[in-house]
Amino acid sequence: MSFIENTLEDWEKLVKKQLKTENIYEILSKDNLENITVKPYYQNNSETKILPKFEESTHLVAEYQDGLEEQAFAFLLNENVENLEEKAIFINNQDLAEHILTVDSNRYFSLIDIFSDDKAAEIDEHLAGELLSKTFERQIGVDVSLHQNAGASIIQQLAFALAKSKELTEKFGSEILEKLVFRFAIGSNYFFEIAKIRAFKYLFNQLSKEFEKDLIPYIFTETSFRNKAKNDADNNLIRSTLELASAMIAGADAVFSNDYKFDDSSELSKEISFKQQIVLAYESIINVFEDASSGSYFVEDITRQFAERSWKLFLEIEEKGGYLESLKSGEIQKMIFQQAVKEQSWVEEGKIKLIGANLYPKLEAKKTANELYNVDEIKKVRLAEMFE
Template structure:
C-alpha cells in the first residue's frame, strides 16, 4: 500500500474531468433520483456526512419460508415459517425451534377462536389495523374496535411482536424510497401516540425490497436510523426489528424465471441492509405458486448464507462512502417529510384527507412513465421480450366500491403490457 499514492477528492475529480474530454462533469455524470438526491460518479471519505458505526445486530438473519401443506416440507435450514389463517390447525405438528410469522386476514375471527398462549413458537403476529385501513379503505370493524384489539394483544403478551407496520404496501404501490421511509415511521408514530409507549417493544416493520440494489440497502439502514432516533425521543430502549420481503412491483408473468434473479438480488440487498428477517416470494407468486417454487425461493437465501458467506461479517457495508452518504441523505429527506406529515396531523389524518394517497400516486406515475418509456428496464418484459411467451391471464382482485377513504392500491409495472398480450 505504501507504493501507491493516495489521491485526494479534488485529484479524483480532475482525473474524471480529464477522461470526459471537454464534456461537462455535472451534466454527464451527476444525475438526480426520484427522491431529489444527486448521485455522483466518485465518492470519497469527505462524503461521510457524520461518524458511522457498524449496525450491531446478529451477523445471521432469519430465513423464513411459506408453510406448505406437505408433511415432507424441508424446514431444516429455516429459522421460521409464514402461516396463514386457514393453516392455524396444523401449527402443533411443527418443530418448536421454528419462529412462526402469522399473516392475519380475519383477525377478530381467528383470535377469538384460538388460544395463542399454547403456541410457544408463534412469536410474530402480522396485525396492522392502520395498514389494513390504508389498503382496503375500511376498518376491520371500526377504528375504536380495531385499535382496542391491537391494545388487547399487547397487554396479553402472548407474542414477541404483535403490531406490524406494513410498509411493503407503500413500495408495492409505487412510493419512492424516501416516501416509504417517511410513511413507515409516520404510521409507527401513530401507533405510539394512540396505544402508548408500551407498543414500542411489540412493534416491527415489514418492508418490501425492490430492484435498485444500493438504494434498497440504504433505505433499510435509514429506516433503522430514524426509528432509533424517534424511540430515543420517547425514552424507549425498544429494539428496531425489520422483516424484509422481496417486491412484487417489478415482477411479471412474462419470462417468469427472471423473477428468480430479481428476488435473489433483492434478498441480498435486504441482508446487507441489515434486515432481521427475510422472505423471498417465489418466482410464480403472481399467479399460483407451487411447493417447488416456494422451496426454491427460501433456498435462494441459502446461497447467500452458505456460498456467499453473508453471515460471516457483522456489517460489511459500514463505512462505504457511497452507501453511507446515500443513507444519510435518505434519512434527512425522510425526516423532513415525516415532520411535514406530523405538522399536518399525522398518518391517519393524512389518509382521511387523501394527501398520502396523492403523494404515492404521484411517485407511482413517475415510475410507471419511466418504465413505459423504456428508461426503467425489466428484461423479458419491456426489453428483450421472448416472442413465444404466452402468459396466462392474471386474475386481479376486485376493488371495493364504497370505502371511508381512497385505498392505496398495489400495482405492478408490467400489468398493462401483460393485459395487452
C-alpha cells in the same frame, strides 16, 4: 514506504483529463426517482457507525409446507400448524393470531397491521387489544410493504413507517415501540434498498429517543411484487435474489421470498423461492453480519440522504395532523399516486427496463397508467401489468 494522499480535486482533474471535458458531473450523473444525489465517485468525509440488528443472524423465513421442517428455522404462517418446535413463527393472518396454539420452545412475531389504509383511516383498537394480550415477542406489525408495492418512493415508505409508529405511541404509549415488527418490501434498486433499511434504523432510533428510549427496530423484509412479471417468470428469480441480498446486507432481521411464480404458484415454486435464501446465506454468509455495507462511502452517503429527507417528510405529515389525518384527507394516497404514475412512465419510456415486459417483450398489448392507478386508493400494482 509512503503513499501519496490524493484529494477529491486531484481525482476530478484526472477524470476531466480522461473524459476531455469540464462537465464531468453532467456526463457521469444519472437521474433517479428519489431525486437523491448520486456522485460518480466518493471521498470519505464521514464517520462510520455500525447499525446493529435485533437478531444475531437474519432469519430465513419460509411459507410453511410439508417437508421443510428440517430445512427452515422460521416460518410464515397463514393457518395453524401443530408440532412445530424451536422455530421463529411469523403470523400473517388475523384469525390465526387470535386462535394460534403457542409452544413454549417457539418464538412468535405478529405481522398483523392494525391500520386501515383507506379514507376510513383508523386503528382497530379491538384487534390491537387482542394482539397485545398475546405472549408474542412482538405483537403489532407496521406494514409499509403495501406502500412499496403501490408505487411509493423510498422516502415516502420510511416517512410512513415513522408516522404510523408515532400514531401508535399516541394511542398506546411509548412502550408500544418495543412491540413492533416493521414489514418492508424490497425493490430492485440494489444499493438504494440497502440504504433504505439502514436509514430506517437511524430514523427509528431517533424517534425512540424522542420518548427517552434507545431502540433498534425489528425489520421483516420480503421480495417486492412491484417489478415482477407474469411472462418469463424465471426472470423473477434473478430479481428476487438481488432483493434478498439487499435485505441481508442491510441487516434485516428476517427475510422472506414471495413465490416467483405468483400467477401460477406450486409447492415446487414456493420451495425454490425459499431456497434462494439458503444459497445466499450458506454460500455467501451475508446473513450473519450486522451491517455489511458499513464504510462504503456511496452507501453511507445515500443512507444519510434518505434519513434526512424521510425525517423531513415525517415532520410535514405530523404538521398536518399525522398519518391517519393525512389518509382521511387523501394526502397519502395522492403522494403515492403521483410517485407511482411517474415510475410507470419511466417504464413506458424505457428508463426502467423490465426484461420480457418493456425490453424484449413477447406481447404488444398494454394498458394505460390511468387504467392501473387510482388517486383515491392505495393498491398493489406491478409495473409489468401495463404490458400484460
